[in-house]
Amino acid sequence: MQRTAIRRVAATAIALAAIGAGALATAGSASAATGKNGYLESGELGLYYNSNQAGAVFDLYVEDTDFWGDTFPGPGAGAGQSANDNTASYWNRDSNVWWVYTDRNAGGAEGSLPVGHVGNASVTFKNKISSAYYYKAR
Template sequence: MNKAMRTLASGCVTAVSVSALLLAAAGPSAAMGKDGILQTDEFGLFYNQYQSGCVFDLYGEDLNFNNDYFKSGCTGGTSLVNDNTESYWNRDVYAWKVGTDANLDGNVGELPSGYSGNASLTFKNKISSATFTLHA
């Protein structure tokens, strides 16, 4: 689910035309996330501790990191994201959940808005999926 759909799901928008919905879904979500630059309204998983090394930045959910790679040009560049992250930063207004297996299976943890830190031993180099929640 992308953030254009979040707005609809949370009841913030009461009426949206079909064409406006399609433009909103294709616009921001296509331009943000997975570009190696952690921006406001994104959730980032970092290759190293203390939010260092390459970042895998998400704007919308990704339920299987097995086909995602860090961008080149930084520590961990071109490495597979799956089971290869040591810290995180939630720059989104929504909380994010991470799972140690695809489809948010295995151990699941929730990171509130604005939270950053190193992954615990349960999650360090074991995160395989993530999604946002509809509460801030």
């Protein structure tokens, strides 16, 4: 009788350990930023439709060599508008310097946005940005 009870306790402990291991194996890691969802998250570059970080945001987690066909997602003024040549301000929430260009494929004028930089686009870049990279592309 005592051996039966010990075996049941041992079997229950093994089953619980297996369930716990399975739960840990299927648990996801902390969520990473999701680019182009219209919400600027840590680890992303945000390009805003309006000055002073207002309106819809085109949020990039990885480089985009050509904004043609991309639109400002999410809420705010400019939502649904083309992201190509439509940026008035930005916020770099990434841990990398981002490089923006006035033409696709890193063409045209080149500008850098340091880590943590928040600001309005200069005359050279306002409504002229067409590609962005988290590294110097040329």
